Amino acid sequence: MVAVGSKCRVCREPAIIDLPRHNANFCGEHLLQLCRRQVEKAIAEHDMLAPDDRVLIAVSGGKDSLAVWDILLELGYKADGVYLGLGIGDYSDESGDFARDFAAARGLTLRTIDLRDEYGYDIPTAADATHRVPCSACGLSKRHLFDAAARDGGYDVVVTGHNLDDEAAVLFGNALRWDVEYLGRQLPVLPARDGFPKKVKPLMRLTERETAAWCIVRGIDYQVEECPMAAGNKHLTYKAALNEIERQSPGSKAAFYLNFVERMAPLLAGATQAAAGELRACSRCGAPTTGEVCAFCALRGRVAGRPLVPVDVVLGRARRHGRRRGDAA
């Protein structure tokens, strides 16, 4: 059965997707064109990448990181990947397979770091030991190890797959608390400073629906199943709320986030600079930090060497006790 009347806005061929925020339908070819142009626009407007930059993609095996890797290669950038094995049961095993298969099929360089093998812990064990939600230890570990991989590998910039929905949800959460410091730092580009590499988010103008569609049209296999440890986190709640608004008022998410970046973030820059502490080298790993020991080494000190805790044990405990402080912001 064929589509009823739905035509691509550009070529009038049968459409494969409707994008209400653009008030238009697109065929596969012109959906890809739209995505490429949105990424090019983000890169140009925010001076994210230079043509000769050595780019390191933080790869999870999900749709966003594989889409951004694919798009940047199409746009002519030189980009390697780094994958972090989190030790979250079957989920991590499968996500690693998707990342490795993507890289192998295209002859790309993918560096793999394994939390258990190289640092003596995994995310379920860290969540159990710290009594915080798993997303807290996960985000901390990723930030630290992706920064370190960029420094060690001589990369100019770290690219993450954060999309418009991710950024709108974080903005929503920060605005609910009027967390001025976090709001001021929520930018699509974090410049390099004091040992931290430059970090950019080229998918800031694309929704999750669009990055997933990119992968499907391009034939990219990615991990569709959600991380079991993210179930019920605040981030997902904020996304659901924003998508309900978006359903009734298409374009709301883009206006909320992109207008924040353009109009509000510059006003908050001063507050963030005032709050930034002086940096020095971590006494254990040498990474830049405001304290004597960086947050990653502090976490590792609490967790490494403990008996590994299975995912199901942590999830069962979370269900019994409900979500605690430190949920994904």
Place this chain on the structure above:
Amino acid sequence: MIVKLRQPKREIEMPGARTVNQLLDGLGMNRESYLVIRNGTLAPGDARLDDTDVIEVRPVISGG
């Protein structure tokens, strides 16, 4: 039609032709949060789905 759902993976049978949007509305799913794949190809909201189609309703929201 056979409808494959995710998170968790499962299949349901839904008799009767309908559009993609009618399918999602009937399942109580927000159109912003899902893509519908018919016989391996993406289908827009007004595409009519037939009883013989194999449909996947794929969530696009991730929590990381």
